[in-house]
Amino acid sequence: MTAIALRMTGADFLKLRRKRWLVLLSLFLTLGILVIVYLVTVIQHASNPGAHGPAGGTKNFSDGMRVLALFFGPLAAILIGVEAGTGDASAGVFRDLVVTGRSRLALFATRVPAALALCWTVILAGFALLLIGSIVFASNLPTPSTSLILNGLGFTLLATGVLCVIAVCFASFTTSRPGAIVTLIAWQVVASPLIASISSLGSARKGILSQAIIHFSPVSVEGRRGAQVAMSQGTALLVLIVWLVVFLALGAWRTRTMDA
Amino acid sequence: MPTPSNDPATSESPLAIETHGLTKRFGERTALDGIDLRVPRASAFGFLGPNGAGKTTIIRTLLGLTSANSGTMEVLGHPMPLEGAQALQRVGAIVEEPRFHMHLTGRENLRLIAAVRGPEVYDRIDPALARVGLSERAGEKVKSYSMGMRQRLGVARCLLADPLLLILDEPTNGLDPGGIQEFREMIRAMVEQEGRTVFISSHLLDEVERTCDAAAIVDRGKIITQGTIAELAGGGVARHELVLGVDDVERALGTLDVSELVLEAHRSDEGIRVVLAGEPDSAAAVNALLVNAGVGVARLEPVRHSLEQRFQRFLEITARLDEAPVDSPGSSTREEVRS
Numbered sequence: 001m002t003a004i005a006l007r008m009t010g011a012d013f014l015k016l017r018r019k020r021w022l023v024l025l026s027l028f029l030t031l032g033i034l035v036i037v038y039l040v041t042v043i044q045h046a047s048n049p050g051a052h053g054p055a056g057g058t059k060n061f062s063d064g065m066r067v068l069a070l071f072f073g074p075l076a077a078i079l080i081g082v083e084a085g086t087g088d089a090s091a092g093v094f095r096d097l098v099v100t101g102r103s104r105l106a107l108f109a110t111r112v113p114a115a116l117a118l119c120w121t122v123i124l125a126g127f128a129l130l131l132i133g134s135i136v137f138a139s140n141l142p143t144p145s146t147s148l149i150l151n152g153l154g155f156t157l158l159a160t161g162v163l164c165v166i167a168v169c170f171a172s173f174t175t176s177r178p179g180a181i182v183t184l185i186a187w188q189v190v191a192s193p194l195i196a197s198i199s200s201l202g203s204a205r206k207g208i209l210s211q212a213i214i215h216f217s218p219v220s221v222e223g224r225r226g227a228q229v230a231m232s233q234g235t236a237l238l239v240l241i242v243w244l245v246v247f248l249a250l251g252a253w254r255t256r257t258m259d260a
Numbered sequence: 261m262p263t264p265s266n267d268p269a270t271s272e273s274p275l276a277i278e279t280h281g282l283t284k285r286f287g288e289r290t291a292l293d294g295i296d297l298r299v300p301r302a303s304a305f306g307f308l309g310p311n312g313a314g315k316t317t318i319i320r321t322l323l324g325l326t327s328a329n330s331g332t333m334e335v336l337g338h339p340m341p342l343e344g345a346q347a348l349q350r351v352g353a354i355v356e357e358p359r360f361h362m363h364l365t366g367r368e369n370l371r372l373i374a375a376v377r378g379p380e381v382y383d384r385i386d387p388a389l390a391r392v393g394l395s396e397r398a399g400e401k402v403k404s405y406s407m408g409m410r411q412r413l414g415v416a417r418c419l420l421a422d423p424l425l426l427i428l429d430e431p432t433n434g435l436d437p438g439g440i441q442e443f444r445e446m447i448r449a450m451v452e453q454e455g456r457t458v459f460i461s462s463h464l465l466d467e468v469e470r471t472c473d474a475a476a477i478v479d480r481g482k483i484i485t486q487g488t489i490a491e492l493a494g495g496g497v498a499r500h501e502l503v504l505g506v507d508d509v510e511r512a513l514g515t516l517d518v519s520e521l522v523l524e525a526h527r528s529d530e531g532i533r534v535v536l537a538g539e540p541d542s543a544a545a546v547n548a549l550l551v552n553a554g555v556g557v558a559r560l561e562p563v564r565h566s567l568e569q570r571f572q573r574f575l576e577i578t579a580r581l582d583e584a585p586v587d588s589p590g591s592s593t594r595e596e597v598r599s
Contacts, residue, residue, distance in 0.1 A: 011371065014368065014371070015364065019363055095323075097373070097376055098325055
């Protein structure tokens with residue numbers, strides 16, 4: 001990155017991190033939900049250890065990682081990405097950025113790392129809490145291995161990062177904050193699992209983004225988010241790349257050609 | 261940032277803005293219809309017209325915010341949009357109302373623009389805030405600013421470009437009378453002391469007349485006329501007129517008709533209306549001429565044409581042109597109106 005690109009990314013990051021509601025909501029989705037889960041399971045375990053196991057350990061770490069990487073993390077990623085994609089246009093300052101003479105593609109391109117920076121910051125906070133909880137509350141259960149922790153971290157960052165980038169691009173394309181949020185969440189939470197569960201669609205389901213992402217999960221998620229579609233690692237990677245390239249192209253094209 | 265070879269400041273064009281046949285259509289509607297505009301450098305230029313005349317559209321087109329359907333345009337000597345990046349480095353603009361990220365402070369909003377414009381621009385933030393009188397409030401969120409403060413912050417944002425050309429769209433909207441006066445003085449200082457060009461679109465005739473050196477009048481996407489304020493107020497060339505009250509109208513007219521001091525003299529409701537051949541100070545010579553001819557002069561008053569009078573007349577003319585029949589090219593109505 002050039003110095004100017006770093007400054008522009010820093011400026012975009014400033015816009016995002018100073019949106020109090022966005023940061024608080026994202027932290028709630030990543031940290032807050034985990035805090036609630038730990039509180040409930042710790043209390044349950046304390047009140048009836050026979051019926052409820054400890055809140056920590058490898059299994060709870062895996063469950064928490066699935067929640068973070070595949071449900072609440074993507075929700076936070078979508079909110080952050082959409083805000084990054086539509087913030088300038090909805091505030092009416094996109095035209096003021098355009099009249100600086102700076103390339104519109106550069107204006108679009110710096111949104112992506114800025115959104116990823118905030119997204120991964122809140123995701124890392126959630127992951128850190130998950131890791132600490134799985135060790136502190138493990139009691140007599142085995143704690144997650146270094147390999148699982150690293151693979152889980154990589155998977156969580158991949159799953160949320162891809163969603164975040166696609167949210168930036170889709171929001172830049174639609175320029176509508178509510179429209180982009182509703183569409184992306186509906187696709188991610190409702191449509192994708194539903195389509196993936198329609199077995200008659202066969203290998204066409206390999207094109208579903210969430211199925212390609214799940215392929216990289218270090219723990220089994222079968223039965224959690226629709227039927228998992230078998231595919232090779234190469235295919236999964238190709239699906240991710242195609243989704244990213246298509247959405248990056250759409251977002252860049254729209255930003256370059258729209259009336260400011 | 262600009263190198264000496266492509267710095268707009270080195271452009272030799274005497275015009276800050278020049279357009280030829282600029283046309284912009286939105287579907288069936290023609291918003292700009294063959295606009296030919298020439299804005300000289302180091303002047304305050306008014307772009308005057310009623311709401312919906314196409315003022316904002318031409319600004320958006322000039323700045324590359326929307327594309328033109330046909331025609332050519334140059335900004336600071338650079339063809340747009342081909343060399344837009346070079347031209348816009350030294351252009352500051354407020355399009356419609358100034359908009360900001362409301363959740364950020366005034367200073368942070370300027371830092372966003374500085375990040376996009378280049379590292380040297382950061383040093384201009386504090387001077388720009390001081391220039392518009394916002395230094396003390398720069399740390400507050402913009403959502404707490406009044407409309408007038410936002411307008412001033414918008415000007416500060418323009419100043420970050422160290423602009424050779426400022427383009428301001430209805431800049432006095434939301435300003436109180438004191439703010440308007442301050443704004444007017446700031447514009448004049450930018451033009452007269454710093455040699456900047458200021459292009460102001462406005463529907464306020466008085467504002468343009470008081471602030472600008474030259475103006476173009478636009479209506480329904482067409483430029484009706486352009487020139488210096490004096491020329492526009494005088495009807496194409498600077499005209500200096502007098503109203504005379506005399507004791508002998510016939511003798512006065514006879515004297516004035518043969519004088520080289522006078523282009524034209526005729527009766528009017530007020531007495532005699534005289535168009536001077538020279539500058540306004542020749543009114544004293546006219547007075548002496550009449551007195552020497554034995555005419556008693558009870559009243560001698562210069563006529564001040566206001567831009568508003570001319571503007572209203574232009575609008576009436578264009579309305580009549582639109583209503584005049586078009587089937588006969590030599591139609592007397594159209595010829596009369598055109599004349």
